[in-house]
Each structure stands twice: as C-alpha cells, then as structure tokens.
Amino acid sequence: MSTWLAISPFLVVALGGLTVMMVDAxxxxxxxxxxxxxxxxxxxxxxxxxxxxxxxxxxxxELLSPYLSVDAMSHLLNLIICMxxxxxxxxxxxxxxxxxLERYDFYVVLIFCxxxxxxxxxxxxxxxxxxxxxxxxxGVYALVAYRRGNRRAIEGAIKYFLxxxxxxxxxxxxxxxxxxxxxxxDLGGIGAAIAADKADAxxxxxxMFMVVAGLAFKVSAVPFHMWTPDAYEGAVTPATxxxxxxxxxxxxxxxxxxxxxxxxDPVSAGAASGWPPALALLAVITxxxxxIAAVYQCSVKRMLAYSSIAHAGYLLIGVxxxxxxxxxxxxxxxxxxxxxxxxxxxxFGSLIALGTRGKEAVSYEDLAGAGRRHPLAALPFVVGLLxxxxxxxxxxxxxxxxxxxxxxxAGGGMIWLVVIGVLTSAVAAYYYLRVVVYLFMKEPExxxxxxxxxxxGYVVAALIASAFLVxxxxxRPGGYLAMALTAAS
Numbered sequence: 027m028s029t030w031l032a033i034s035p036f037l038v039v040a041l042g043g044l045t046v047m048m049v050d051a052x053x054x055x056x057x058x059x060x061x062x063x064x065x066x067x068x069x070x071x072x073x074x075x076x077x078x079x080x081x082x083x084x085x086x087x088e089l090l091s092p093y094l095s096v097d098a099m100s101h102l103l104n105l106i107i108c109m110x111x112x113x114x115x116x117x118x119x120x121x122x123x124x125x126x127l128e129r130y131d132f133y134v135v136l137i138f139c140x141x142x143x144x145x146x147x148x149x150x151x152x153x154x155x156x157x158x159x160x161x162x163x164x165g166v167y168a169l170v171a172y173r174r175g176n177r178r179a180i181e182g183a184i185k186y187f188l189x190x191x192x193x194x195x196x197x198x199x200x201x202x203x204x205x206x207x208x209x210x211x212d213l214g215g216i217g218a219a220i221a222a223d224k225a226d227a228x229x230x231x232x233x234m235f236m237v238v239a240g241l242a243f244k245v246s247a248v249p250f251h252m253w254t255p256d257a258y259e260g261a262v263t264p265a266t267x268x269x270x271x272x273x274x275x276x277x278x279x280x281x282x283x284x285x286x287x288x289x290x291d292p293v294s295a296g297a298a299s300g301w302p303p304a305l306a307l308l309a310v311i312t313x314x315x316x317x318i319a320a321v322y323q324c325s326v327k328r329m330l331a332y333s334s335i336a337h338a339g340y341l342l343i344g345v346x347x348x349x350x351x352x353x354x355x356x357x358x359x360x361x362x363x364x365x366x367x368x369x370x371x372x373x374f375g376s377l378i379a380l381g382t383r384g385k386e387a388v389s390y391e392d393l394a395g396a397g398r399r400h401p402l403a404a405l406p407f408v409v410g411l412l413x414x415x416x417x418x419x420x421x422x423x424x425x426x427x428x429x430x431x432x433x434x435x436a437g438g439g440m441i442w443l444v445v446i447g448v449l450t451s452a453v454a455a456y457y458y459l460r461v462v463v464y465l466f467m468k469e470p471e472x473x474x475x476x477x478x479x480x481x482x483g484y485v486v487a488a489l490i491a492s493a494f495l496v497x498x499x500x501x502r503p504g505g506y507l508a509m510a511l512t513a514a515s
C-alpha cells in the first residue's frame with residue numbers, strides 16, 4: 027500500500043486526464059465541465075499535502091525508483107502544481123465561455139501539462155527529466171496557440187515552439203555529454219562520479235553549461251527570455267497564468283535537484299569557477315532587464331510577462347545561495363514559489379474578471395476607472411499586485427524577505443545581489459502601482475469601451491482562494507515556511 031500511496035497523486039492526475047477526455051467525447055451538456063478538472067487536480071494536490079503534513083512514509087515502486095523520487099520536496103511541488111493548475115482550470119471555466127472559446131480540449135491539455143510538471147519536479151534521472159519536460163512543454167505550446175484565429179497567439183506559439191525546441195536540444199546534448207563523461211544518467215550517480223573525480227572535467231563543465239542553459243530558458247532568465255512576452259500576450263489568459271505559475275515552479279524544482287545533486291561538489295559549486303558566479307550574473311541581468319522593460323509596456327499582460335522575468339531573477343538569488351547555506355536557501359526558494367504562484371493567480375485572475383466578451387481588459391487604458399466603477403472586482407487585482415511587489419503583509423513580502431535573508435546569511439559576495447534585488451524591487455513598484463493609478467485615478471477616453479466585469483462563479487471561487495492564500499501567507503507565514511523547510515530537508 028505504501029508504494030501505491032507514493033504515486034497516488036500522479037495516478038489521480040493521469041487517470042483524471044483520461045476521464046476528462048472521455049467526458050469531453052460523450053457528455054453533451056458541459057455547463058459545469060470546468061469543475062471536473064479542478065476537482066481532479068485538487069485531489070492530486072490534497073494527497074500530496076496529506077503525505078507532506080503528516081509525514082507519511084512512502085516507498086517509490088521499484089520500477090519507478092531509479093527515475094522518480096517521491097520525497098517531501100516532490101510532495102510540496104505536487105501541491106503547488108496541482109493547486110495552481112486547478113485554479114487555472116476554474117479561471118478557464120469563466121474565461122472560455124465568456125470569450126466564445128468553448129472547446130473543452132483545453133482542460134485535457136491542461137491536466138496532462140500538470141502531469142508532466144509533476145514528473146519533472148520529482149525526476150531524478152536525465153531520461154525522466156527529459157520526458158517530464160517535453161510532456162509539459164508540448165502541451166503548453168498548444169495552449170499558447172489555443173486561440174487559433176488570432177495572429178498574436180500563432181506568433182507567440184511558433185516563437186515558443188521553435189526556441190523551446192532549441193532549448194530542449196541543448197539540454198539533451200548536455201545530458202548526453204554528462205552520460206559520456208560519467209557513465210550514468212541518474213543524478214546521484216553523476217554527482218558521485220564528478221565528486222570522485224572520475225569524469226572528464228572539460229566534458230562536465232560543457233555539459234553543466236548546456237544543461238543550465240536549457241533550464242534557464244524554461245524559467246525565462248535573460249538572455250533566454252525572448253519567447254516570454256509574445257507567448258504571454260498571445261495566449262488566452264488562463265494559459266498565460268499556467269505558464270507564469272506552474273511551468274516556472276516545475277522548472278525551478280528540477281534546476282534545484284540538478285545543481286544540488288549533480289553539481290554539488292566543491293569544484294562545480296565553487297565560488298570562483300563553478301555555477302554560482304555564472305547564475306549570480308544571470309540573476310543580475312534578469313532582475314535589471316525584466317524590471318526596466320516592464321516599465322515601458324502598454325499592455326498589462328506584457329508588463330506581467332516582464333515581471334515574471336524579473337521574479338526569475340529573484341529566485342536565482344536563492345539558487346545561488348544554496349552553495350553556502352544549503353537548506354535555508356532551498357526552503358526560501360520553495361516558499362517563494364508558493365507565494366509567487368498564488369500572487370500570479372490572483373493578478374491574472376483579476377485581469378480575467380475585469381473583462382467580458384468584446385471588452386477584454388488587456389491594456390492600461392482598458393482598466394481606466396474600472397476600480398471606481400467596480401471596486402469589488404478591482405480589489406483582488408490590487409492585492410495581487412501588492413504581493414508581486416513585495417508589500418507587507420502579503421505572501422510576496424515574505425517570499426522576498428526569505429530569499430534576501432538566505433543571501434545575506436550566505437555572506438561573501440552575495441550582499442551585492444541583495445542590494446540589486448532591493449533596488450530593482452523599488453523599480454517594480456512603479457509599474458505595479460501604475461495599474462492601481464489607472465484603476466482608481468484615471469478617467470477612460472471619451473469614446474473608449476468601458477470594461478465590464480464578467481459574472482462567473484468559477485472566476486470568483488478562484489479569486490477568493492488565491493486572495494485567501496496571499497493574505498494568510500503574509501499574516502501567518504510560519505506554517506508555510508515549515509512546509510518548505512520539511513521539503514528542503
């Protein structure tokens with residue numbers, strides 16, 4: 027029973043995806059179709075949460091144990107992925123019907139993307155990492171192109187697909203070099219061979235560069251970010267929300283595993299010639315470019331796209347701190363992923379709620395005066411933006427606090443990263459508060475179409491759940507940090 031319990035979240039999501047396919051094919055009335063995917067995904071997340079909180083010992087089946095690690099970290103990531111995907115499904119339930127896009131294959135693709143993300147976050151072998159990565163990525167390409175008659179959607183999907191294919195090839199080439207240098211595909215065996223100096227150092231360094239570059243594409247780190255603004259803007263907003271929250275969480279999870287297990291030896295993780303200085307430089311470029319580019323955007327979706335790039339830079343600070351403070355930095359990254367997920371869900375969900383068919387809220391001008399006309403619809407947007415900004419007492423504030431605190435504890439050359447992170451956060455306050463100014467202090471143009479909030483119980487439920495988590499993680503962060511510490515250990 028322990029082995030079945032270990033893989034039960036994966037089974038629930040995979041079998042649930044097949045169930046949704048059957049329902050889509052045979053059930054004609056689909057008024058409440060979004061509820062079924064949300065329940066399935068919540069079921070997978072609840073199982074992982076129960077095992078994480080109760081410390082249930084689970085044994086990975088012998089057939090899967092070389093490829094997947096069902097540990098506390100994978101349980102926490104499963105919880106983030108499943109709950110984030112469930113809330114995206116609820117947002118889609120209101121959005122697709124309102125925009126006349128009632129093609130319910132969206133939910134099937136969403137569930138299998140979530141399954142790929144779960145596999146990716148638990149993978150401990152280069153083969154299973156690549157399978158999880160491609161299962162997730164191929165579905166996301168389709169979600170970006172879901173609005174088939176929209177030129178921006180097609181453009182964003184093609185850019186994402188082409189650049190994603192190149193990134194996957196680079197990652198696969200790096201994996202092949204690691205196998206050639208060490209004779210292993212499992213992360214533990216690769217790490218042991220490198221630590222014992224049994225691998226060609228030149229091949230290992232080249233492989234490390236290629237693997238990290240492939241993963242940097244998935245987390246939207248500069249200069250691997252080129253696909254992000256177009257894909258975020260062209261995709262339907264629930265798909266954009268999924269990319270911003272779930273895809274980024276899974277990509278950072280596998281990055282943590284690879285850097286800690288494969289390249290955790292003193293040479294690979296050295297402060298002089300290893301991956302920490304390279305990722306530190308990547309973090310600086312990502313924070314600076316992402317925040318400055320966001321200032322000049324006219325589209326709110328593109329602004330949030332560049333905002334997600336900047337947040338990847340903040341997360342990279344925590345990743346860099348791992349080589350000095352270990353579990354403290356890992357727990358900070360995991361807490362930040364939780365906070366960032368719910369904050370993004372709240373922000374993008376509010377953007378969905380503020381638009382109806384033919385009057386979708388996309389630009390700043392679309393939001394002009396909406397806060398005064400519909401304060402209850404605009405309030406969740408403000409809370410989500412304040413959390414992304416890092417304003418207390420919200421989840422985002424403690425997310426940044428724990429990341430910066432881990433970097434300060436790491437000492438040495440890490441303090442300058444914190445200084446840059448604080449300064450770029452101040453820049454971010456400008457474009458986040460600009461949305462608030464348009465919501466409550468700007469008048470719409472005389473002939474402009476006024477945004478009208480949609481009426482959807484699904485969207486309201488997703489906003490309430492996201493807002494509750496954003497506030498609770500800001501008021502009582504201790505319990506959530508304890509979960510992150512358990513996963514990090």
